[in-house]
Amino acid sequence: MEFSLLTRACAGGLLALVLAAGAQAKPIAFANGTTIMAEYGAGTMEEAQAFYAPFYWLSLGGGYLRLDSDAQHRTRDIDYLRANYLVKRWNLDDAQANIFAWGGLGGARGSDFRGNTLDREAGFQADYETRRIYASLMSDLHESRAYSHRIDTLQLGFAPYAHDYADLAAWFVVQGRAYTGALHHGTEWAGLIRLFKGGAWIEAGLTAQGKPQVMAMFNF
Amino acid sequence: MYKCIFFAGASFFCASALQAGTIEMDVNGLVCAFCAQGIEKTLRGFPATDGVVVSLEKKLVALATKPGQDIDDDALRKALTNAGYTVKAIRREQETLDEVRARVQARP
Numbered sequence: 001m002e003f004s005l006l007t008r009a010c011a012g013g014l015l016a017l018v019l020a021a022g023a024q025a026k027p028i029a030f031a032n033g034t035t036i037m038a039e040y041g042a043g044t045m046e047e048a049q050a051f052y053a054p055f056y057w058l059s060l061g062g063g064y065l066r067l068d069s070d071a072q073h074r075t076r077d078i079d080y081l082r083a084n085y086l087v088k089r090w091n092l093d094d095a096q097a098n099i100f101a102w103g104g105l106g107g108a109r110g111s112d113f114r115g116n117t118l119d120r121e122a123g124f125q126a127d128y129e130t131r132r133i134y135a136s137l138m139s140d141l142h143e144s145r146a147y148s149h150r151i152d153t154l155q156l157g158f159a160p161y162a163h164d165y166a167d168l169a170a171w172f173v174v175q176g177r178a179y180t181g182a183l184h185h186g187t188e189w190a191g192l193i194r195l196f197k198g199g200a201w202i203e204a205g206l207t208a209q210g211k212p213q214v215m216a217m218f219n220f
Numbered sequence: 221m222y223k224c225i226f227f228a229g230a231s232f233f234c235a236s237a238l239q240a241g242t243i244e245m246d247v248n249g250l251v252c253a254f255c256a257q258g259i260e261k262t263l264r265g266f267p268a269t270d271g272v273v274v275s276l277e278k279k280l281v282a283l284a285t286k287p288g289q290d291i292d293d294d295a296l297r298k299a300l301t302n303a304g305y306t307v308k309a310i311r312r313e314q315e316t317l318d319e320v321r322a323r324v325q326a327r328p
Contacts, residue, residue, distance in 0.1 A: 026254070029254045029257075029258065030254060030255070030257060030258020030259075030261065030262075030303060030304070031258060031262065031302060031303050031304065032261065032262070032265075033257075033258060033261065055302070056258070056302065056303055056304030057304070086304070089249070089304060090249075091247075091248040091249025091304075091305055091306040092248060092249065093248055093279070094251070094279075095249075095251060096249040096250075096251050096252075096255070129251050129252065130251055131251050131252075131276060162276075162277065163253070163276070164275060164276045164277050164325075165253055165256040165257075165274045165275065165276055166325075169252075169253060196253055197253065198253060198257065199253075199254070199257055219254055219257060
């Protein structure tokens with residue numbers, strides 16, 4: 001199933017590139033900027049983050065991640081400190097593409113192990129966006145002595161109109177999310193509506209199972 | 221003596237008038253509001269900045285400086301590069317920032 005998602009992710013990303021080649025939450029918004037974000041993900045994951053970027057290629061901060069497994073009702077709570085790094089950016093005439101990588105350390109508690117354990121995190125995000133089309137693939141790995149799991153997220157977005165800075169930007173986004181480590185079975189698909197203006201961003205939608213997903217982010 | 225004072229005054233007036241225009245920059249990678257927000261924040265960090273207009277549609281960043289002040293091209297290019305964007309061109313225009321804003325917001 002993981003291979004299946006990866007295959008779909010690559011196909012989707014390539015399709016978006018071919019089609020034209022937006023907007024997704026980037027790990028680094030802009031230099032000297034602060035980003036706060038909170039997400040409720042269909043009852044399977046909740047996450048809150050705060051980052052400050054001293055440079056356009058680096059942000060430092062921390063977050064909290066809670067995972068609720070549909071397998072044996074396991075839960076996992078992770079507090080982490082993380083550094084995000086812009087590996088490569090392509091500034092094109094009508095598009096921008098980025099590759100980000102990150103790593104961090106934290107503490108984790110879970111219903112299937114005792115006490116606190118050291119959590120190690122690593123991940124990457126590749127994205128491509130124009131003012132009408134958006135594609136991103138993100139993979140986030142957490143490991144400890146008690147578990148190893150990865151969350152892979154694919155997003156493909158389409159904007160019905162090209163927004164400008166002063167406009168309200170609207171996007172329709174299809175998201176696929178898969179968990180390894182026996183947290184969840186299958187790929188969780190969701191349809192989202194994303195709105196942002198200035199430094200405020202909100203998106204909301206439903207998974208294929210009808211569960212809500214909401215995310216809010218502010219940059220300043 | 222009066223001629224000297226007149227020409228000095230006229231020169232000062234002309235220089236101020238020239239600097240009352242805007243600096244326009246063509247920028248690659250401008251695709252989202254967060255890009256614009258970051259660039260605006262960066263440029264407003266210059267003490268000489270009077271106002272900033274960013275157009276995603278035109279891929280344009282326009283900056284007006286305070287009367288009698290200027291920001292050289294190298295400093296602007298460095299600021300936008302350090303903000304993560306690619307500057308294609310910088311030019312000085314005689315339009316006011318309001319005129320630039322009206323021009324870039326005009327729908328075709």
